[in-house]
Amino acid sequence: MPVEVDVGLATLSDQLTLATVLLYIVAMIGYALDLGFGRARATARGAKAKPVLATVGSTVGSTVGAGTASVPGAASEDGESAGGERAEGDRVEKAPPAWAVWAAPVAVGLTWLGWAANLTAILTRGWAVGRWPWGNMYEFVVAMCFAAVSAFLFMHIRYRSRFLGAFVTVAAALGLGFSVRYLYVQAGPVVPALNSYWVAIHVSAAIIASGLFIMAGVSGILFLVRKDGAVRLPSREDLERVAHRAIVIGFPIWTFAVIAGALWADKAWGRYWGWDPKEIWAFITWIAYAAYLHARATAGFKGRAAMIVQLIAFACLMFNLVGVNIFLGGLHSYAEVPG
């Protein structure tokens, strides 16, 4: 196993992480300008009042009428694509300044750039130490921020959820800043227990699921913060849809991560489940997200209540990441937090 650390690559990785933080912050400003000076979004009620008529596949030669406004593809599009219908909110909007048109595409471009820098930082760190680059808290949090931004960019391509940009980039910038400031440890080899291909399986799955849950968490917070009326924040329906999608994808991945953890524990610690603090909180997080999915399927529990359940689950996830390592210890505590 390689013990030598390539110092040049490790330094490059550190610098790239800093560059990532800067890029995300600038992108965040772009999104904020777009939110602030672009068109305000109509209320959920306002949007519902007018049915969106979508014509699908003109070659087909058929019209597909949507009886309600719940054609998600159309409803989740942003200002410029569905602008015509959107402008009619509770009050009449002034036309946005000309430069505001550019804020959003520039912000998206910067996010991609930041994403690339983030990815390269992770790869160079991995090459520098010759192992999977998530052996300690610092590396783990950097990868999680990367996963969250990836989830956002993916959702953006697929569902046009650009409205979350400002909030996801600020969350990622804060996460990266926190890890650089408080969690940083120099690149190096890991303790024998972490020296296993299970790192690639278990931790990667946990990182991907966490990234998706961050997306959902950000949407959930906005959902609760948002007031009724023509606010400049995304509509409740959009937020709910993004959160639900992220969790529907994230939950099975999280389940897989927990099971992979159990399999690893069976190899490393002599039992597959021992109620170690980390295991307990992974389990609690899992139950809480399962409760969210159940809540969505239970009448009278949708909307606000389900969102609160989701945020409790998110709080459990975050506590498991930070709290358990710092306050509770246990077998997982080789996650190296600098003292």
Add this chain to the structure above:
Amino acid sequence: MEEVEQATREREAGEAPRATPATDSGAEDRAAVRPVGLGVVGWARWFWRTLTSMRTALILLFLFALGSIPGSIWPQRGVSDAKVAQYFDDSPQLAEWLDRFWLFDVFKAPWFAAIYLLLFLSLIGCVLPRTMTHLRELRRKPPTPPRNLARLPQHASFEAEGLTVEAVAKRLRRMRFRVTTGPDWVAAEKGYLRETGNLLFHVALLGLLIAVGAGALYGYRGNVLVVEGEGFANTVAAYDRYMPGQQVNAESLEPFSFTVKDFQASYIAKGERRGQPLDFQADLGVTDAPGAPERDFALKVNDPLDVNGTLTYLIDHGYAPTFKITDGKGQVAFDGPVPCLVVQPATFTSECVIKVPDAQPEQLGLLVAFLPTTVPMNDQWISVFPGAANPTAQVYGAFAGDLGLKNGRPQSVYELEPTSLKKMKPLVMKADPLAVGKKLDLPNGAGSIEFTGVKEWIALQITHDPGRLPAFVASALAVVGLVLSLTVRRRRVWVRIGSASSEGRREQDRGPVEVGGLTRTEGSDFSEEFAEIVSALNPGVKNDAR
């Protein structure tokens, strides 16, 4: 499960899914209304309905999570016994109170068992009727089309001369729909795997619980410490600590044995991470059964030894310096390794206790500090590295007298009995460290101690858990079921050909072929797929819309 069936029946009618929530909560309320004067059967039914309602399941789910939190706050018996003992020492009164609520045994507590038993009862009560309903539904044909297809969430119409019911049915079947036909209509449905997956998930959870329970009953776990050069045979007596399940008997232990030939640990030697371990490996000579040939096995941290499902794990290690102790009569009273407790894991500074009951004329007890890499510092010696680069043993206490071994009470091998120690004669209080091969003469002609070498010990955990594999299979099935139930959509499509019903048609619907569709999965987007289906049914027609 009342409300789900109710909702299903409601959707059966071809109504848009949006119409259901009111019905759901109605059923929910009904389940919770107390039966007045219905007697025992009524109450039992009420109890069962309440228990198996989704809301109760949610509450139980939350209680389950909440109930496990104390397990992460207070140390648990069987996981960290030493910390539990420490807690009792530090705050005995609080500890006693906590213990009354099983807070040091959360996962064995009756209240915790009550939560999960209720939850799983609720799960059974939910899964059984749902499985029945699902099986019935699997055999049932898709329902006939509603009168007015234009009122469905998805709707389209087009012109297609000569399109027959058979042709439509064939195309839909090719898209893996389940299809029934009428004189001028086709009804199709797919996505049954969603419910199948959901049931699989819940059944797999039940299976997981059973596997875990069976593993605890029929498995065992034990710990043992072995010094390099020594061996272990898998019998109850050989364990330092043996924890069998209720259904395990001593004869059922897998009869393997091994010797620990060598143990190596490597550490980072330079830089900021100096002293961090890199790799541990124990070389074993394993005999799978009495009389079988010996085979070599490299035991590592993530790589246990597996003998027919009984697994041996390397979980800890430390130093066992060897000493030769000569007593006052000039006879060798002790010669061998002494496993030492690690007091400073970063440098492996260790403490060793040597009891020499065979020493004459008086028994000897010695306290020794072992430093793997010794350097002097301010009149003292400390260890600066976990590897044994410059090992020394420092006798910081030597006593002569009665060790108190005869009184029958069990003693820790890592400690001189304090009551006996008080009565013993101190001989040495602080000696200079001995290098390997050096000897210290004890005063008053009590004998001598020679530091003869350094060995290492390893701590092993040996487990047999017959529930491992079933638990793994159950959890893999749970994931499969989960993915199916979260990704598959249940959807229905109806096609009506000809002018059978012109009522309710919209003006722009010019064609005589009408298609309507709905998804029974809340919150999912069916419009794209619906458009694809429509275009697949209508391939020949040129663009004439708009």
